[in-house]
Amino acid sequence: xxxxxxxxxxxxxxxxxxxxxxxxxxxxxxxxxxxxxxxxxxxxxxxxxxxxxxxxxxxxxxxxxxxxxxxxxxxxxxxxxxxxxxxxxxxxxxxxxxxxxxxxxxxxxxxxxxxxxxxxxxxxxxxxxxxxxxxxxxxxxxxxxxxxxxxxxxxxxxxxxxxxxxxxxxxxxxxxxxxxxxxxxxxxxxxxxxxxxxxxxxxxxxxxxxxxxxxxxxxxxxxxxxxxxxxxxxxxxxxxxxxxxxxxxxxxxxxxxxxxxxxxxxxxxxxxxxxxxxxxxxxxxxxxxxxxxxxxxxxxxxxxxxxxxxxxxxxxxxxxxxxxxxxxxxxxxxxxxxxxxxxxxxxxxxxxx
Amino acid sequence: xxxxxxxxxxxxxxxxxxxxxxxxxxxxxxxxxxxxxxxxxxxxxxxxxxxxxxxxxxxxxxxxxxxxxxxxxxxxxxxxxxxxxxxxxxxxxxxxxxxxxxxxxxxxxxxxxxxxxxxxxxxxxxxxxxxxxxxxxxxxxxxxxxxxxxxxxxxxxxxxxxxxxxxxxxxxxxxxxxxxxxxxxxxxxxxxxxxxxxxxxxxxxxxxxxxxxxxxxxxxxxxxxxxxxxxxxxxxxxxxxxxxxxxxxxxxxxxxxxxxxxxxxxxxxxxxxxxxxxxxxx
Numbered sequence: 001x002x003x004x005x006x007x008x009x010x011x012x013x014x015x016x017x018x019x020x021x022x023x024x025x026x027x028x029x030x031x032x033x034x035x036x037x038x039x040x041x042x043x044x045x046x047x048x049x050x051x052x053x054x055x056x057x058x059x060x061x062x063x064x065x066x067x068x069x070x071x072x073x074x075x076x077x078x079x080x081x082x083x084x085x086x087x088x089x090x091x092x093x094x095x096x097x098x099x100x101x102x103x104x105x106x107x108x109x110x111x112x113x114x115x116x117x118x119x120x121x122x123x124x125x126x127x128x129x130x131x132x133x134x135x136x137x138x139x140x141x142x143x144x145x146x147x148x149x150x151x152x153x154x155x156x157x158x159x160x161x162x163x164x165x166x167x168x169x170x171x172x173x174x175x176x177x178x179x180x181x182x183x184x185x186x187x188x189x190x191x192x193x194x195x196x197x198x199x200x201x202x203x204x205x206x207x208x209x210x211x212x213x214x215x216x217x218x219x220x221x222x223x224x225x226x227x228x229x230x231x232x233x234x235x236x237x238x239x240x241x242x243x244x245x246x247x248x249x250x251x252x253x254x255x256x257x258x259x260x261x262x263x264x265x266x267x268x269x270x271x272x273x274x275x276x277x278x279x280x281x282x283x284x285x286x287x288x289x290x291x292x293x294x295x296x297x298x299x300x301x302x303x304x305x306x307x308x309x310x311x312x313x314x315x316x317x318x319x320x321x322x323x324x325x326x327x328x329x330x331x332x333x334x335x336x337x338x339x340x341x342x343x344x345x346x347x348x349x350x351x352x353x
Numbered sequence: 354x355x356x357x358x359x360x361x362x363x364x365x366x367x368x369x370x371x372x373x374x375x376x377x378x379x380x381x382x383x384x385x386x387x388x389x390x391x392x393x394x395x396x397x398x399x400x401x402x403x404x405x406x407x408x409x410x411x412x413x414x415x416x417x418x419x420x421x422x423x424x425x426x427x428x429x430x431x432x433x434x435x436x437x438x439x440x441x442x443x444x445x446x447x448x449x450x451x452x453x454x455x456x457x458x459x460x461x462x463x464x465x466x467x468x469x470x471x472x473x474x475x476x477x478x479x480x481x482x483x484x485x486x487x488x489x490x491x492x493x494x495x496x497x498x499x500x501x502x503x504x505x506x507x508x509x510x511x512x513x514x515x516x517x518x519x520x521x522x523x524x525x526x527x528x529x530x531x532x533x534x535x536x537x538x539x540x541x542x543x544x545x546x547x548x549x550x551x552x553x554x555x556x557x558x559x560x561x562x563x564x565x566x567x568x569x570x571x572x573x574x575x576x577x578x579x580x581x582x583x584x585x586x587x588x589x590x591x592x593x594x595x596x597x598x599x600x601x602x603x604x605x606x607x608x609x610x611x612x613x614x615x616x617x618x619x620x621x622x623x624x625x626x627x628x629x630x631x632x633x634x635x
Contacts (some may be wrong), residue, residue: 062521082524093515095522099540103383109526153522
């Protein structure tokens, strides 16, 4: 399969500036600023109704902002209609044209661009190869599985060598196994073509696993935009902390930049409460649980999850905490075992609410 | 256990056969009688194709047939040009108007043709003034007349596809609205379009009231006229119109089947369930 080298196009920068959008009184976007670096894959993550899909539709031109700008490269496309924006899009719902074969679907955008027949067919074939479906080129959508349809949709979106690739929850309609597979596939293809990509999803695993940076959205605003590791280890707001991964909320006191949590004293992060009462955000893996007759906490529940085990404990002052233990340690824990809970962390986010 | 079931199956079969024979006779006997009557020789003896030959040779009748066929074609074109973009637009952009458009489209069904024609006559004075007195101006009235049937059929067709996603996908690939409709929507509602077109053709070929009261000579008006002077020609023309309708229906269902082999989402032609038959009267 040594087709001619894949023609790709340099990734461009995409800027969303102060986007506002209201739907009959409900603020879907409340001043969204977001810059995608050339060739970067940014995921927008958030609960339903947070405005992430609205943001994507504004970039695609399928909806118009009340105010704000969308800039692609150095071109302001805010008022450019969708069909002249030069964006490839993959939708949540299956969107292949039912009357065309996979090959014809991929050729559709090229046909509109008046690419001549042989070049068109060659490029479509190349895109189908890229997504591993060259052998299914003559099939209609109804003869393809959901995952295959989304692959063809991806090939179709990329065939036109778009300035930006927009992915609107492309995996939500698929079952778990296909989802994980296609997720990695999307990342591989994206890296190969180098197109700047905006990926909207409500699934944090999806967002964290394939993105260069993840933006967490809440109520029409961007809460935090950071690489996946940073988002997880150093959430900047309580919302991000609670939304991404599992989080214990432990009341504590902060004095002079240090918080007293579970008997330990830990530095607080920059955006934390500086003094007084607060709530410390502690990941389950930052809590070590050890069986100990002298321990003041008690095991409530042990859930085996394969690679790790979650242990739910109740402390002496009545708080329930979720901790994580490895196999060997977890084997010694049963319900009602007295345990000691130790905090293992360099610094913590302590929020006011 | 098996015995009663077998007996029931047998009884059901008998019921089906009886129903088929009785209804078949009900529909066929008039048609056969029409054939018989229209080919009967003078003085009740022998067979003659004179009345059928008149369909091709009688200038008045052939003119009327051509007029009606032209009207049918123009009505289909007008209906498609009016309804498809409107319905697509309503579904995509102005959903709040959906009920209203549906109501408007179904309205001609609830008002008797006679009433419409009385209301429309003054308007037609202007149509005649601007476009001349050709019978083809009836197209406008006929487009209104076929709206309810065509609407129902197209509505079902559009409901069967994910119009929003398909049009957004096409637009993101660079398609303008015309391209979206012509190259994405229309190819995916072909069955619905065909059945809408067929209903329209059947309706137009059977239409009498409008043409007669607005003083235009279409097929049915001429058939009625012949009914008074030459009953045989009148009957042969009626039968020919009916057969033309049957052939269209047959073609339609064949087309529908051909498409289904290709993809599973094909829509059943709706024509079988329309009341078009009652319009195609002799």
